[in-house]
Amino acid sequence: MAYASGAAIGQAVASITPAKARIVSAAAGLFAEHGVGGTSLQMIADAIGVTKAAVYHQYKSKDEIVVAVARAELARVETVLDAAAASGPEQARAALLTGMVDLAIERRRMESTLTGDPVLNRAFSVDEHFRQVMDRLYRGLVGQDSTAEARMAAAMLTAAIGGAVMHPLAQDLNDDVLRSQLVRLGRRFLELPD
Amino acid sequence: MAYASGAAIGQAVASITPAKARIVSAAAGLFAEHGVGGTSLQMIADAIGVTKAAVYHQYKSKDEIVVAVARAELARVETVLDAAAASGPEQARAALLTGMVDLAIERRRMESTLTGDPVLNRAFSVDEHFRQVMDRLYRGLVGQDSTAEARMAAAMLTAAIGGAVMHPLAQDLNDDVLRSQLVRLGRRFLELPD
DNA sequence: GTCTATACGCGGATAGAC
């Protein structure tokens, strides 16, 4: 399959009908569990109790569903960025850290797919809007300077958060413990005071 | 597909014939690029220039190939652990850190699949031998205590290293810069002296 | 160890009725 040009990811969120929303929601969960490649339209259809044809009536291809899921997830990151920006320049970094931690915990299962799935990643990596959002995120975390060290710190921090929530070692920790530890330890990457 | 019980992953490394080694090597590369679900036996066969049937002669199912790949990768982690242990208790943590960094850089492209692929992850997470190796790894990194914080620190550090090497922000850094930054920031995270 | 040939089901995708 060709998997859509990432350009579509960044488009304005089209009017989402309830039927489409159900599909995107179900698809997101299945992608998280089986990966994009391991999720069939039949599985998505079954999950919401309709036939494949009904799914196809909403989205012309699996590709479009992938894009819709990616777009929805990206929107959540933007929400965090906006909220952090609104909290003022002083607390922006800390707010960004806690916001990203919350987001990662919320979608715990999903996280690995979002950051690791080859299909999703390829779609994302060529998408301009996605890059802009990520750029905002990294700048918010490490500041304006684009030294190798600053970039690596941001890379490691986001990878650490995303990877830790679904890590086997963290499986038996409840969300609250997980959150507090992630925020606390995450500060070490940013060299923020405890 | 049923995907093998993880138990098989931990079995002693069977005598690996050259034919099997070629398959495992090709499969590992393809898994990294397309994910496990996105990789067909036809792709593996094509990659090494034989037919599907020839592949099936070596491994009775795709499942077995997945297990073999996982086992091979786990063995590399064990090698790092053994080397670190041999370096003496004083330098063990630092040696472990640099060893894991080297390993991650070596398989840069591969890393996301290893840590993120749902199929691989599920096979791993129920595998006893895998857990033992990971236990050794995180004990080596954060010490004997099994507090939530220690476990989270180990999870975050391994995720950070694995995730950072394939991170968009690190894409334009050469291996040497990447290595030194990872070790430096990793040490800071572990609160080891510079 | 590798091949050709083949079975069988599932995946994505479409047509047309309700």
Next chain:
DNA sequence: GTCTATCCGCGTATAGAC
């Protein structure tokens, strides 16, 4: 919006010759 029915290709897997 959803259905039934159908198409086609590819995926896994097996049999048997060389």
